[in-house]
Amino acid sequence: MTTVERGPVTSEQAARESKLLAGVPTDLLVGGRWVPSSSEERFAVEDPATGLELTTVADAGVEDGAAALDAAVAAQATWGRTAPRERAEVLRRAFDAVVARTDDLALLMTLEMGKSLAESRGEVTYGAEFLRWASEQAAHVAGRYLPAPDGKQRVLVAKKPAGPCLLITPWNFPLAMATRKIAPALAAGCTVVLKPAAETPLTALLFAQVLQEAGVPDGVVNVVPCTRAGDVTGPLIADPRLRKLSFTGSTAVGKQLLKQAADGVLRTSMELGGNAPFLVFEDADLDAAVEGAMLAKLRNGGEACTSANRFYVHSAVAEDFSRRLAERVAAVKVSRGTEDGAQVGPLINEKGRSKVADLVDDAVSRGARVLTGGSRVEGPGYFYAPTVLADVALGSRLLAEEIFGPVAPVATFDTEDEAVALANDTEYGLVAYAYTGSTARALRLVERLETGMLGINTGVISNPAAPFGGVKQSGIGREGGEEGIEEYLETVYAGIADPWG
Structure with missing residues (x-):
């Protein structure tokens, strides 16, 4: 039977891990404030390499999810009207900040998810690129203006933010899956509620703190880790104020979310299983x-x-x-x-x-x-x-x-x-x-x-510049590339009377 190479954890390494964990927020982020769950319940985050507890995190409930959506709705109008260049600058600062925190984010991912530090550093690089790519796309969302074929009207096609979004991310790429969804949403002018996986919430929480430091306004990004995902997300999906659902995870769960989203004809993106x-x-x-x-x-x-x-x-x-x-x-x-x-x-x-x-x-x-x-x-x-x-x-x-x-x-x-x-x-x-x-x-x-x-x-x-997504039961929609930001935009058409008429 294969054995694992396990060298002793040095006192220096242990001290670094403890210091990092002590600086990671472990409450919910709602409306720009770090708050405990309404029930004050918490859940443990485990190191899969040892089976030992790393720390505990606030366990969001139904009321907390509702408060997060309230905050996203309240911030939507202002963020949606924020100049594209300003949104781009915020995302660019976030890119720089994530790169600057590479060592911290990489170690945190390794501790809660298990991958090697080399792979975690690679994920930070990959995840950060979605922020840079989205920052470059934010100011280039384009519509069109043209005469109707019969010449009697002018056709104006514009793009506008879809509105508040619920983003559900998996445990295997805790940073990159968050940046791949949050970055285009923010670039398009949407506010978000992020529900990270219960196995790996710490990376998402530290990333949210980085976004705050980069200048993301209060309420634009809200984070609600939880162990009872269906209880929290179900009411949000049923809320008519929510306009977009993006999920990465298993096909079985994705199908259930699609059924829930159907009642409100909610716009969805699904990145599901593969084979x-x-x-x-x-x-x-x-x-x-x-x-x-x-x-x-x-x-x-x-x-x-x-x-x-x-x-x-x-x-x-x-x-x-x-x-x-x-x-x-x-x-x-x-x-x-x-x-x-x-x-x-x-x-x-x-x-x-x-x-x-x-x-x-x-x-x-x-x-x-x-x-x-x-x-x-x-x-x-x-x-x-x-x-x-x-x-x-x-x-x-x-x-x-x-x-x-x-x-x-x-x-x-x-x-x-x-x-x-x-x-x-x-x-x-x-x-x-x-x-x-x-x-x-x-x-x-x-x-x-x-x-x-x-x-x-x-x-x-x-690649962040390419559309990521599948066919058949592997999903709906695309993330990354020019297609990625389109998932968070609505198309508006206005017919205008012939100005020469």
Whole structure:
């Protein structure tokens, strides 16, 4: 059984962690004020590498959610009329402030989510870019003016803020998922209520404090961590003053939120589950494919909706690819994220680890070979050994379900048609990856694969300047790119009598 490298936590490291945690707000942010929950209840935030409590956070209830929406509604008119350049400057200051706090934000993410410090720093860089991108977009929201075809009117098309928004973010990217939603909302002139995941609320709370320091006015951003999410968000979604809901999380929860949003015909964006295929064709550069597989699979320990979930490799190169990938994966350092050289940390909790273990056991029972890993890791924390499985049988659960862990199952194909059919055989369609030396094939895959995003000869494709989102049951709408800010804008058309008439 794999063991985790666990060096002693030095007194200096422990002191730094304690100092950081002491400076992070742990109350609710409502109307520009940090306040306890109306019930004064709190919940514990745990370090998944140790299973120990880090701190406690105010647990919002129904009244707190209502107060947060009240604050957002009260601030909407003023913020919506704020000059675009002024909103842009606020976002640019927020970008600079986040970059300046990289070390603090990265350590905080590692403590509450488990990823390595290197990955956490990468997330700060990635998350901050949404603030910079949105700041550049804020002053460039454009409408149009043109004569109607019959010449009897002039057509004026304008864009205006959608209004107060409810943003619900997941635990796996606690900073980037917040910036990816908050930044375009603020750029468009919308106020927000943020409900971060209960597993990782601290990063969102520190980010909210940074936004305050950057000059975001009171009530424009409100934050309500809670453990009874449905109790808090349900009344907000039903409130006619709320005009936009953006959610990142599981497809099952997304479906329930869509049903709730339907009653008020609420504008929605849904970034839901994934089941990403990773295709390796016979003409692929295997060195590049293995490198891409490491990134696509082990980024965030596999706890990402964009993680490569199913590896379909041409039978001519499958054995070689699997061997090389297993050698690389076996050499990965598994440890608490604060350890020097840490690459893969713990899973978020025991429930997540048990699911991964069940999926691997199911595949092995159907004949899959374990090339490396395949077991829980001894000791405290929720660690699972990075795993490569070969000869995975079609019908195995981990080819149909989102794994959300460091497991790479490899199955084979013989033709391009077969590869496409296997890749599309899922209700999801968020992202796919493909390695091939043929430009013609790459272009065919763009048209043939049922996915919102496609990485050709690359294992990482998410970019703030590009539209992130999926098709089928992977979601509705896009985040990032020019499309991202459009999700927070309403289109208004005015017909104007012919000025020459």
